[in-house]
Amino acid sequence: xxxxxxxxxTLVQPVGSPLSLECTVEGTSNPNLYWYRQAAxxxxxxxxxxxxxxxxxxxxxxxxxxxxPQDRQFILSSKKLLLSDSGFYLCAWSPAVVGHxxxxxxxxxxxxxxx
Amino acid sequence: xxxxxQNSEALNIQEGKxxxxxxxxxxxxxxxxxxxxxxxxxxxxxxxxIRENEKEKRKERLKVTFDTTLKQSLFHITASxxxxxxxxxxxxxxxxxxxQFGAGTQxxxxx
Numbered sequence: 001x002x003x004x005x006x007x008x009x010t011l012v013q014p015v016g017s018p019l020s021l022e023c024t025v026e027g028t029s030n031p032n033l034y035w036y037r038q039a040a041x042x043x044x045x046x047x048x049x050x051x052x053x054x055x056x057x058x059x060x061x062x063x064x065x066x067x068x069p070q071d072r073q074f075i076l077s078s079k080k081l082l083l084s085d086s087g088f089y090l091c092a093w094s095p096a097v098v099g100h101x102x103x104x105x106x107x108x109x110x111x112x113x114x115x
Numbered sequence: 116x117x118x119x120x121q122n123s124e125a126l127n128i129q130e131g132k133x134x135x136x137x138x139x140x141x142x143x144x145x146x147x148x149x150x151x152x153x154x155x156x157x158x159x160x161x162x163x164x165i166r167e168n169e170k171e172k173r174k175e176r177l178k179v180t181f182d183t184t185l186k187q188s189l190f191h192i193t194a195s196x197x198x199x200x201x202x203x204x205x206x207x208x209x210x211x212x213x214x215q216f217g218a219g220t221q222x223x224x225x226x
């Protein structure tokens with residue numbers, strides 16, 4: 001069966017520090033991968049999605065970036081965190097099949113607090 | 116701009132009753148709509164998917180309807196149980212596989 005792992009579960013970082021969040025998927029090949037951010041009481045905001053190694057699409061211009069160095073690894077990064085980067089970050093995957101009408105499967109997220 | 120609206124007020128319901136949640140959208144023509152359940156501090160869990168040419172979908176005690184004319188989806192939990200207490204998110208999908216989520220409605224089922 002497929003599983004998705006995100007770490008760390010919680011993170012407290014000072015303003016201006018770098019960030020690296022990692023997400024890995026097991027049990028499937030060539031998945032579509034997604035990074036979302038969820039602010040308190042708000043819907044999930046799609047940040048990045050990827051349909052293959054090295055292929056990243058950005059949905060929201062900001063100081064975050066994403067990379068996909070391996071088929072089942074997705075990394076969210078920042079060189080200098082802002083206070084507004086605080087939130088709940090979620091990674092998700094979906095099968096890469098024709099039609100795209102596929103459910104997304106989420107990790108348990110990283111709670112990021114910027115001080 | 117595209118907008119998805121879910122009732123921001125928590126839905127308090129007695130065990131055994133049917134909970135009905137609403138998802139309305141504007142300026143959007145989704146190819147499909149999905150419903151997810153999210154527990155506190157956890158990622159969303161997929162429940163049901165309904166396509167634009169489908170009117171109704173059922174899965175056990177769950178039922179989803181999709182009215183593209185009204186631009187509305189209804190999500191029903193029949194014979195609700197305290198374990199159904201959670202936040203429920205609707206998400207609209209485009210032909211590229213991207214989802215746009217509503218803010219969710221919290222459901223509280225009391226014994």
